[in-house]
C-alpha cells in the first residue's frame with residue numbers, strides 16, 4: 001500500500017529553535033527545576049543519566065526521586081543533583097509541587113512501586129516527558145498520560161503502544177508517529193535512525209543526524225533529560241523536542257565517528273559545546 005503520510009521537514013541548524021541568552025544577573029530560579037522520577041533496583045543509572053544531562057545543559061535545579069537504596073551512589077557521583085529516596089508515592093507530592101518539569105519512566109521498572117510513582121505524576125498538570133517503563137505501563141492501560149505531554153518511544157515501545165509489531169512501525173514511521181499523536185493527544189518523539197517529532201500543532205519533523213554507535217544502553221535516558229532541561233529553560237514543548245533531538249543526534253554523530261564503544265554519558269560535554277555554539281549563554 002502507498003505511504004500517504006506527509007513528508008517531514010528536515011531539522012537543520014538553520015531551522016532550529018534557540019534558547020535565549022541569559023541576563024548578567026541570572027540566578028538558578030530562572031531556569032526551572034527538572035524532576036527525574038525513576039531508578040528501580042538495578043536501573044538507577046538511567047535516572048542518573050537523565051539528571052546529569054539536565055544539569056549539564058542548563059536546568060536551574062535537578063532532582064531525582066528514586067529508590068532510597070540508590071541515593072548514596074547518585075550523590076557520591078554528582079553532588080549537584082538533589083536525590084531523594086522515595087519509599088511510597090505519597091512522598092512524591094511535595095517534590096512534584098516544587099518541579100517545573102517532570103521526566104518519568106527512565107529505569108522506573110515494572111514493580112508496584114514503579115506504577116504508584118507513575119500514577120502520582122500522571123495526576124498533576126506539570127509538563128511531563130514519558131519514556132521507557134512509563135510507556136510500557138501506558139501501553140498496558142495501567143496509566144493515563146496527561147494531554148500535551150511528550151512521549152519518547154523507540155520502535156519497540158511504539159509497537160506496544162499501537163498494539164502492533166516493530167516491522168509495521170518501521171515500514172511507515174511517519175504514520176506511526178501521527179497515530180500515536182492522535183491516540184494520546186501528546187507530542188511524539190519516535191526515536192531511532194531518522195527520529196521523527198510529531199507535534200500537537202500538526203508539525204512533523206525529522207532528524208537525519210545520529211550514528212549507529214548510539215545503539216547502546218542509556219542514550220534514550222539522556223535524550224529525556226535533555227528535553228526536560230530545555231523545557232525547564234522555557235522552550236515550548238515542540239521546540240524543546242526538536243532542539244534536544246538535534247543536539248543529541250549531532251553529539252552522537254560527532255563521537256560515533258571515533259568508533260564503537262560510545263557511552264551515553266560521553267554525550268554531555270559535546271552536547272554542552274553544541275548548545276553553546278547554537279544558543280550562546282551570553
Ligand SMILES: NC(=O)C1=CN([C@@H]2O[C@H](COP(=O)(O)OP(=O)(O)OC[C@H]3O[C@@H](n4cnc5c(N)ncnc54)[C@H](OP(=O)(O)O)[C@@H]3O)[C@@H](O)[C@H]2O)[C@@H](O)CC1
Nearest residue numbers: 043044045046105106107108109132133154155156217218
Ligand atoms: N544504565 C541503566 O540503568 C539503563 C537502564 N535502562 C532502563 O531499563 C529499562 C528497560 O529498558 P530496555 O531497553 O531493556 O527495555 P525495552 O526498551 O522495552 O527493550 C526491550 C526489548 O525491546 C526491543 N527493542 C528495544 N529497543 C528497540 C529498538 N529501538 N528497535 C527495535 N527493538 C527494540 C528489544 O527486543 P529484541 O529485539 O531483543 O527482541 C529489547 O530487548 C527502562 O526503564 C530503561 O530506562 C536502559 O535505558 C538501559 C540503561
Ligand SMILES: Nc1ncnc2c1ncn2[C@@H]1O[C@H](COP(=O)(O)OP(=O)(O)O)[C@@H](O)[C@H]1O
Nearest residue numbers: 154192193210211212214215217218219220221
Ligand atoms: N542507529 C542509530 N542511529 C541514530 N540514532 C540512534 C541509533 N541507535 C540509537 N539511536 C538513538 O539513541 C537513543 C536510544 O534510545 P533508547 O532505545 O530509548 O535507549 P535506552 O532505553 O537504552 O536509553 C534514541 O534517541 C535513538 O534515536
